[in-house]
Amino acid sequence: MRRTLRRWTGVLCLGIAVLQPATAGVDEWNFRAFLDGSPIGEHRFVLSGAGDERRLSSEASFAVKLLGITAYRYRHSATERWRGNCLVRLAADTDDGGKRSRVRLDAEGDGPLAGCVMSFAYWNPAIRSQTRLLNAQTGLHENVRVSRIEESVIDVRGTATQAVRWRITGPAAAIDIWYSTADEWIGLDSTLESGRKLSYRLP
Template identity: 55%
Template sequence: MRQTLFVLAALWCGAASAAGPASGEWNFRVLLDDSPIGEHRFALVPTGEERKLTSEAQFAVKLLGVTVYRYRHSATEQWRGDCLRQLASKTDDDGTPEKVDANATGDNALTVTTAKGTQSIDGCVMSFAYWNPALRKQERLLNSQSGKLEAVQVSRTGSGTVEVRGQQVAATRWRIATPAQPIDIWYSAEGEWIGLDSTVSGGRKLSYRLK
């Protein structure tokens, strides 16, 4: 489960533009096989010509009343348009710590530092920014927990309904195919990110639903 949850946690107000919303808050309940295990909160605010995203995740999986897995993740990202300019994240993945620091190098590169070393990535880099519709056009995404640049394929895979604050809402599903497992992202007709689904270890279903 450890290797699967972190991709999902690294995890709108107003209409979305080409570079996504200017600001917003997303507070998600996190469920495992429809049972609540925690929450993941995101807040996006404008900072001059850029935007700052902060996120906090906290999960606890229990078996017969005993906690068998804990996860905490916090990250701060600075964005200019659709390009990530800065990232600082800390994670406690069931006792295993991880830390990522990334900073823009010039106008078109990002230097990423982890405990395993430093790498330079050319071009406009995006993280797994589910809130930004530009994600759908990406072929690579930066994992905010591990600092790895992952190859992805993003495609529209249908429609359905998603429960949002107790109501069923019509939604479009986009699938992010990753090296680990596919992640399904749900958007409302207005372009709002409203949900996430994925299959984790043991065939269990992990879901995000707006509170």
């Protein structure tokens, strides 16, 4: 389970939850993470800027316990700069069960951000038309396929909410992302190789 969760979190770390108004020009989100229905941590995100120029800072923290003992920890911190739908700068630091990694990317030159590149940025509905996404934890591109699966109802802050499920295939485990009818990201589910279910829900 630890290995499969590690592989999955590598493509999760740039996802953002549904919009909640904050101060002018700044938006904040909090998303709780669950493993088989048990809480394991959260993501917190702050998006600032206006028009095409935006800056996102994110903090992720997971802890998986077994018989009351922490068996696995995951910490991820990232800062992104976006110009329209293009990621132009990324700085990410990750502690994945004691394995530390650091990614620093800039759109200048012919590196991984050359051209117009998107990461696994679930907050942006434009992700649904992509065939290649950047993994923020590794700094590498992954070929993906995004397809519309179904319309259904999911729980959002205790309220049954009409939503559309889209599936991203290509990473280690398929990722189902839920959007409201207003194209807001409101949920996420993924079944790991171990068979356990990882979910993101709004508190």
